[in-house]
Amino acid sequence: MQDLPDQLANGLALGALYGLIAIGYTMVYGIVQLINFAHGEIFMIGGFGALTAYLWLPDGTGLAVALPLMILLAVVCAVLVAIGAERFAYRPLRGGPRLSPLITAIGLSLALQQAVWAFYPDAKKARPFPQLGGSDFDLGFVTLSREDLFIFVSAPVCMLALGLFVAKTRTGRAMQATSQDPDTAKLMGVNTDRIIVMAFAIGAAFAAVAAIAQGFKTGEVNFRMGFIAGLKAFTAAVLGGIGNIYGAMVGGLVLGVAEALATAYIGDIPGLEQFGGGSWKDVWAFILLILVLLVRPQGILGERLADRA
Amino acid sequence: MALLEVEDLRVAYGKIEAVKGISFTVDAGEVVTLIGTNGAGKTTTLRTLSGLLKPVTGKITFGGEVLNGVGAHKIVSMGLAHSPEGRRIFPRLSIEENLQLGAFLRKDADAVAKDIDNAYERFPILGERRRQAAGTLSGGEQQMLAMARALMSRPKLLMLDEPSMGLSPIMMQKIMSTISELKEQGTTILLVEQNAQAALSLADHGHVMETGNITLSGTGEELMHDESVRKAYLGED
Ligand SMILES: Nc1ncnc2c1ncn2[C@@H]1O[C@H](COP(=O)(O)OP(=O)(O)OP(=O)(O)O)[C@@H](O)[C@H]1O
């Protein structure tokens, strides 16, 4: 187990990535009680946005120039698609039966996958994603790759910005009010439609950043990448207590660490050899979810439903 | 012209008509009360006036402007504030943040700060606990907060939906005396109350609602001495 620090760092990097995507599920759920199951595809579109920006740039552009532009186009694409989805797919169904937006989300997911598949040259194959290159950082007790560094910087920056926005700004307060009681928020003069759009947009922007992190980590993007990532991020949001933005990040981190440690060490336990390694890595997330739902159904930072009444 | 004019208002939930064509007016400076049994349509009426529900037919004019079709979030800025049934404070925001939300559309930050201080003067308990989550307040204190929050928009008309609901007699008295204070200061109020005695003694005009209709109207004084009202709402036989 002497590589434990490295496995932990790996798990935290993975977890921060899940956490960033999970914010989008949790914010939208917190405000409109809707699980936007197309959020995984928004994440995927962010990845293709970043790749597109990179391919537009002349060969040999340094990463210092390319990276900001990749982030910019990733965020713009993801946010535009999310706002469009809210406006044209979800808003018309608001106030209707709970099942309609869920079915719409599934249809929307497929449509977005097919759109990328059809219009992006060669999206059928996994497209290679630019790499950060350069050597790892050896901090003595742990080695960090440059890919990990990207997520270790961007996730805290995103969380800090979101935390300050929600707690300190007038619009952030309106967002909290809308999530606690939308009708009464309207009576205060809050345009709740705008707040809902904002929740979709913030979630999409964070997912786009996460998609770049995943592109760096795995070296590729493909039109199916949103499915597993979205499912795990949804798990993270439920783990942390859906509706709670810090819960989403905590849930993501717990999930990432559990996945990394299980993948690395379960196979060492006598009798469990066959469960070790990468082929089982997607299973641990869901086992963890089931355990948490049994023991603490409101999630790690979630409040009991009674407290919300 | 009256500050608020409601003409032949009908409101339905799906096929069920909850308000069946009512008309009434509220003049600037007066207190008007709507009384009536459970399910008469009082809350539905207020929610329609503040834009949360869309009427089937009817015309609502406020300060000379037609409110039909105006979004709820815009109606506040025209000077109509609504303290809803069940108080509906934001439980996980602090008392002060609740008050700030009451002034959400105001740009005059200094005057808002002053109004918050005034609210604390009127209700000292709110000032003492300004940083606490509003959900930790007692029912009566939450009612004070709901009223103070509605006043933060400096409304031309304040609508209060059952401010005394579920309160102890002492708390009820405190809330009622606050309403009469507001009246003396010239605030125009549309008051929905189960406590007909208290409401009618405060009100300039009153309307009795029954199953979606206004069945009786008069001054507070007249209604208080009306035989049918005494029987139905003031617990006399
Ligand atoms: N959301 C809703 N959906 C369907 N019907 C409703 C809804 N809200 C109220 N109603 C019905 O509309 C009618 C009027 O209700 P409303 O709440 O306006 O009455 P109220 O006079 O305020 O009663 P209370 O004194 O109990 O508060 C009732 O029959 C009620 O059942």
Ligand SMILES: [Mg+2]
């Ligand atoms: Mg009512």
